[in-house]
Amino acid sequence: MGNNKHTYSPLEETANTITHGLGVLLSIAGLFTLLYYNNLENDIWRTVGFSIYGSSLILLYLSSTLYHGTKDSKLKKIFKRFDHSAIFLLIAGTYTPIVLISMRDTWVIYLFILIWAMTVFGITGEFLFTQKFKHLEFIMYIAMGWMALIAIKPLLGLPIETFTWIIVGGVIYSIGVVFYKWDSLPYNHTIWHLFVLGGSISHFIAMFYI
Structure with a gap:
């Protein structure tokens, strides 16, 4: 995941690449693990939900790894857009199995549709209005993540x-934002990546108990 305001040293970029490269491997393993255990229940909603969730997780870490790992300036700009777009996909992708498995027959499905509509809007804005969109983009990330509280009763x-691991993951992601914004701190972005990994692992654990 990239920051628009900061240039990282070669060592920092190496650390950024390694941390989310690890995330790619963990995400692939996580997707296959969820699908394997789902096969024991043979539930189509779980299959669809986990497939979308796991794929969005892989895309997030892969796009981030490519963005931080490439040295070609033109490719870096392209991967940066995919990196930022993948955040929208992961947020919506994390909602997906929870809603499809446990809440598809409730009003929460409308919130779910709104989240995916915001994802489409966010990705469109990232590719068409990159510079003008960056401040709204960050607000949208936070808002979309915590919009889950609208459905606190369900x-x-x-x-x-x-429920516990969903909240824990959200808190970990949110605390990580402090380091994401702390540009004067050496390796701040690597620390942010570790918080992202922590948030992802927490939400992955949550999926096992749905």
């Missing part, structure tokens, strides 16, 4: 483990 109906 969320409380989830298994306590799922």
